[in-house]
Amino acid sequence: xxxxxxxxxxxxxxxxxxxxxxxxxxxxxxxxxxxxxxxxxxxxxxxxxxxxxxxxxxxxxxxxxxxxxxxxxxxxxxxxxxxxxxxxxxxxxxxxxxxxxxxxxxxxxxxxxxxxxxxxxxxxxxxxxxxxxxxxxxxxxxxxxxxxxxxxxxxxxxxxxxxxxxxxxxxxxxxxxxxxxxxxxxxxxxxxxxxxxxxxxxxxxxxxxxxxxxxxxxxxxxxxxxxxxxxxxxxxxxxxxxxxxxxxxxxxxxxxxxxxxxxxxxxxxxxxxxxxxxxxxxxxxxxxxxxxxxxxxxxxxxxxxxxxxxxxxxxxxxxxxxxxxxxxxxxxxxxxxxxxxxxxxxxxxxxxxxxxxxxxxxxxxxxxxxxxxxxxxxxxxxx
Amino acid sequence: xxxxxxxxxxxxxxxxxxxxxxxxxxxxxxxxxxxxxxxxxxxxxxxxxxxxxxxxxxxxxxxxxxxxxxxxxxxxxxxxxxxxxxxxxxxxxxxxxxxxxxxxxxxxxxxxxxxxxxxxxxxxxxxxxxxxxxxxxxxxxxxxxxxxxxxxxxxxxxxxxxxxxxxxxxxxxxxxxxxxxxxxxxxxxxxxxxxxxxxxxxxxxxxxxxxxxxxxxxxxxxxxxxxxxxxxxxxxxxxxxxxxxxxxxxxxxxxxxxxxxxxxxxxxxxxxxxxxxxxxxxxxxxxxxxxxxxxxxxxxxxxxxxxx
Numbered sequence: 001x002x003x004x005x006x007x008x009x010x011x012x013x014x015x016x017x018x019x020x021x022x023x024x025x026x027x028x029x030x031x032x033x034x035x036x037x038x039x040x041x042x043x044x045x046x047x048x049x050x051x052x053x054x055x056x057x058x059x060x061x062x063x064x065x066x067x068x069x070x071x072x073x074x075x076x077x078x079x080x081x082x083x084x085x086x087x088x089x090x091x092x093x094x095x096x097x098x099x100x101x102x103x104x105x106x107x108x109x110x111x112x113x114x115x116x117x118x119x120x121x122x123x124x125x126x127x128x129x130x131x132x133x134x135x136x137x138x139x140x141x142x143x144x145x146x147x148x149x150x151x152x153x154x155x156x157x158x159x160x161x162x163x164x165x166x167x168x169x170x171x172x173x174x175x176x177x178x179x180x181x182x183x184x185x186x187x188x189x190x191x192x193x194x195x196x197x198x199x200x201x202x203x204x205x206x207x208x209x210x211x212x213x214x215x216x217x218x219x220x221x222x223x224x225x226x227x228x229x230x231x232x233x234x235x236x237x238x239x240x241x242x243x244x245x246x247x248x249x250x251x252x253x254x255x256x257x258x259x260x261x262x263x264x265x266x267x268x269x270x271x272x273x274x275x276x277x278x279x280x281x282x283x284x285x286x287x288x289x290x291x292x293x294x295x296x297x298x299x300x301x302x303x304x305x306x307x308x309x310x311x312x313x314x315x316x317x318x319x320x321x322x323x324x325x326x327x328x329x330x331x332x333x334x335x336x337x338x339x340x341x342x343x344x345x346x347x348x349x350x351x352x353x354x355x356x357x358x359x360x361x362x363x364x365x366x367x368x369x370x371x372x373x374x375x376x377x378x379x380x381x382x383x
Numbered sequence: 384x385x386x387x388x389x390x391x392x393x394x395x396x397x398x399x400x401x402x403x404x405x406x407x408x409x410x411x412x413x414x415x416x417x418x419x420x421x422x423x424x425x426x427x428x429x430x431x432x433x434x435x436x437x438x439x440x441x442x443x444x445x446x447x448x449x450x451x452x453x454x455x456x457x458x459x460x461x462x463x464x465x466x467x468x469x470x471x472x473x474x475x476x477x478x479x480x481x482x483x484x485x486x487x488x489x490x491x492x493x494x495x496x497x498x499x500x501x502x503x504x505x506x507x508x509x510x511x512x513x514x515x516x517x518x519x520x521x522x523x524x525x526x527x528x529x530x531x532x533x534x535x536x537x538x539x540x541x542x543x544x545x546x547x548x549x550x551x552x553x554x555x556x557x558x559x560x561x562x563x564x565x566x567x568x569x570x571x572x573x574x575x576x577x578x579x580x581x582x583x584x585x586x587x588x589x590x591x592x593x594x595x596x597x598x599x600x601x602x603x604x605x606x607x608x609x610x611x612x613x614x615x616x617x618x619x620x621x622x623x624x625x626x627x628x629x630x631x632x633x634x635x636x637x638x639x640x641x642x643x644x645x646x647x648x649x650x651x652x653x654x655x656x657x658x659x660x661x662x663x664x665x666x667x668x669x670x671x672x673x674x675x676x677x678x679x680x681x682x683x684x685x686x687x688x689x690x691x
Contacts, residue, residue, distance in 0.1 A: 160681060
């Protein structure tokens with residue numbers, strides 16, 4: 001295509017379009033300034049907990065929205081991240097002087113209750129913080145890599161992949177609940193106290209962790225945006241729409257899918273680790289089928305194609321859940337079920353879709369009316 | 384793990400566990416049949432299938448109460464009426480759901496998964512509001528209680544045999560319907576080539592609706608049979624849904640024989656392992672084996688060649 005006016009070269013593919021910068025600023029403003037100003041320590045901690053779920057939703061936008069791979073087992077990776085973090089915190093909390101009333105001092109209390117007298121080998125490395133932090137990122141990625149490679153190489157996708165990831169979530173839950181002596185069973189790993197000597201149960205610690213969490217979230221959004229903008233992101237989109245054509249063009253479709261799945265897993269694991277730090281425990285109820293599929297609805301409500309939408313969707317659904325289940329616990333499940341159906345039937349692109357079809361055209365029209373010349377580039381960019 | 388048992392004991396254990404596995408197999412087959420028909424034909428994943436099953440179970444529970452208080456004379460035979468009602472109730476609800484929800488989503492199979500999950504949440508809460516959160520059990524008529532002593536170490540419960548007989552009947556019925564009737568021929572035509580089936584004058588929408596209703600109705604019968612071996616609660620259906628999906632996928636979609644073979648192998652493995660290991664370990668090992676095999680052979684055990 002030849003340009004008629006070569007002098008005004010517009011960057012056709014900027015890192016973020018103007019409207020996206022506005023969305024980012026809005027999100028940062030709300031998370032970093034508005035919410036901490038408005039909410040008390042307890043509510044802010046609650047929002048922090050919700051934000052950890054939005055890491056999962058963000059991963060789902062990449063893997064489901066862009067890549068077309070619906071994973072119903074993201075709870076597995078959220079749980080892995082959370083459990084690995086909890087193992088470190090639990091070991092620190094079970095020092096010999098803290099646990100001297102046990103028959104074997106120095107091991108986590110639930111192991112003592114289950115007549116285990118020695119720390120199992122896979123718990124031993126988790127006395128080291130650097131090892132734990134690396135494990136939080138590497139173990140879920142490796143796990144996702146194995147699953148992804150095995151399945152995408154054989155061209156398993158769509159509903160089959162969804163069912164198999166769901167089965168994996170079921171397996172991991174049954175395993176954690178069954179192996180009580182090694183995992184804490186159905187109660188999970190509780191009574192976590194300090195992170196490298198720093199008490200994480202105080203209000204000030206909660207506050208700091210909230211901001212660390214929010215910062216990590218913004219970093220993940222920017223990373224996801226970079227992926228979306230890169231050639232890789234375009235291949236993901238192309239693959240979702242016409243997989244065969246991408247394959248016939250010579251791309252290794254399986255590798256790209258595996259990458260998207262691994263990235264989603266790492267995001268989920270970061271969320272899980274931050275969840276453990278802020279909430280102070282981890283249990284199998286965040287691993288299984290039900291939480292995994294609920295996390296999908298966060299991404300669906302926010303808009304499966306929108307990175308920012310994922311965060312808003314998570315906050316909105318969880319806010320509704322807390323509000324309704326506090327006052328009308330009976331109605332909440334009807335509401336959640338209805339939400340699943342409504343989003344799928346009427347708003348397949350979620351909040352972001354509603355914004356894009358109803359709000360944005362009006363906004364840009366107004367901007368256009370104000371200053372006609374630059375607004376052309378703006379409206380073009382905001383498409 | 385075999386050391387403590389004599390050879391005769393082991394034989395008896397395998398026979399008894401095998402039989403326990405057969406009861407599990409029957410419930411699995413009934414559930415998976417409905418799911419396989421729906422998944423095979425329409426590619427729709429019905430996450431609410433467990434709730435359709437529980438609807439059948441609650442219908443049986445209501446029937447049992449009704450006959451006990453109002454018509455005690457007919458109580459010994461109530462089960463057959465309950466089963467028919469369970470089939471009709473689940474089937475009718477299934478057709479309603481297909482009309483209101485599923486038919487809008489045929490182009491987006493992953494979205495039906497989410498929508499039917501939402502439906503399952505709504506149904507669960509509805510059961511909880513109507514029947515209460517506690518599990519309920521049905522009163523069995525006297526001729527179904529007790530067991531048959533085969534040898535001095537092996538005994539077989541009568542209700543288990545009854546469930547197996549029902550399963551056999553239903554399976555044969557479905558096979559006849561699918562392979563010997565006009566409706567079955569239409570269903571198979573739609574599976575193989577939807578556009579062509581429509582072109583020769585088959586009302587594909589009607590076939591879809593009836594098939595969905597049939598699948599859900601069979602789930603209702605599964606629920607009815609389920610009440611004889613377990614108690615029913617609002618969330619009992621969810622416990623079985625993953626297993627059932629794995630059975631359908633493992634057997635190969637759209638293959639009745641595959642569904643039966645995979646239900647058999649999964650239930651037998653699980654119940655035999657359960658005796659020697661803890662229940663959760665047995666379950667984990669079985670599911671892991673199935674997932675592992677599926678990763679190596681994603682098309683399942685038996686496949687139907689379909690032009691796509």
